[in-house]
Amino acid sequence: MGDQTLPDDGTQPDLSIPELLADTGEEAEVIEATDEAGPATPDQPSAEMPDDPAEAVPVLIAAVVESRQQAAEYLDTMQRVAAEFDNFRKRSVRDREEIVERASQRLIERLLPTLDSFDAALTYQPQTETETNLLAGMADTHRLLMETLARDGFEPIEATDVPFDPAVHEAVTGPGEGEGELLVSEMRRGYTLRGRVVRAALVAVRHA
Numbered sequence: 456m457g458d459q460t461l462p463d464d465g466t467q468p469d470l471s472i473p474e475l476l477a478d479t480g481e482e483a484e485v486i487e488a489t490d491e492a493g494p495a496t497p498d499q500p501s502a503e504m505p506d507d508p509a510e511a512v513p514v515l516i517a518a519v520v521e522s523r524q525q526a527a528e529y530l531d532t533m534q535r536v537a538a539e540f541d542n543f544r545k546r547s548v549r550d551r552e553e554i555v556e557r558a559s560q561r562l563i564e565r566l567l568p569t570l571d572s573f574d575a576a577l578t579y580q581p582q583t584e585t586e587t588n589l590l591a592g593m594a595d596t597h598r599l600l601m602e603t604l605a606r607d608g609f610e611p612i613e614a615t616d617v618p619f620d621p622a623v624h625e626a627v628t629g630p631g632e633g634e635g636e637l638l639v640s641e642m643r644r645g646y647t648l649r650g651r652v653v654r655a656a657l658v659a660v661r662h663a
Contacts, residue, residue, distance in 0.1 A: 556649065559607055563646070563653050566604075573597040574644055608649035614641040614656040623647070625655040 505511045577594055581587040601611075612623045619626065627642055645656030 560648055560653060563604070563609060563648055567646070567654060571643065610647050612645035612647060612652075612656040614645065614658050619658070619660050623652055623655055625657050626660050627657055628659050
């Protein structure tokens with residue numbers, strides 16, 4: 456490593472790195488490698504910018520156009536994902552509502568015989584005070600039950616002196632020809648749940 460000599464006092468000579476590498480030629484290799492690689496910068500552009508401003512303008516414009524295209528693609532993707540999520544949310548809400556409605560309708564259908572029994576019992580004419588009190592209690596129970604069911608959209612179908620409507624009425628003697636016939640009597644009460652017919656009203660009809 457050259458002709459470096461130690462000082463008389465035995466201490467190491469104060470040599471710099473270039474001096475230590477001078478005899479081996481390693482200094483030139485290190486400097487050359489550093490110049491070729493350049494400093495590591497995270498934002499180094501992929502293409503070199505021309506030194507001439509007139510030549511640099513088209514390069515900058517092309518970079519801006521490319522960035523805008525990428526941004527538009529990202530925005531389109533985000534909007535599509537947002538729309539798909541919104542559709543999924545609406546579909547989930549609709550499915551839950553349908554499940555609840557079907558469950559409610561099944562429960563109502565199972566209650567129909569009980570409601571029919573109430574209707575039949577309440578037509579009885581009491582003969583004693585005991586029967587009167589018993590019927591009054593049944594009427595109160597029936598009223599409370601109907602009020603509770605009404606909170607979920609359960610309603611009886613009107614079937615007394617109204618025009619015949621085949622959508623909600625079922626005629627046992629036939630509605631006859633023409634329009635404007637009136638219902639004579641209700642044979643069996645019908646019901647709707649949130650506007651849907653659970654059971655049509657069974658009626659007898661005559662011409663108006």
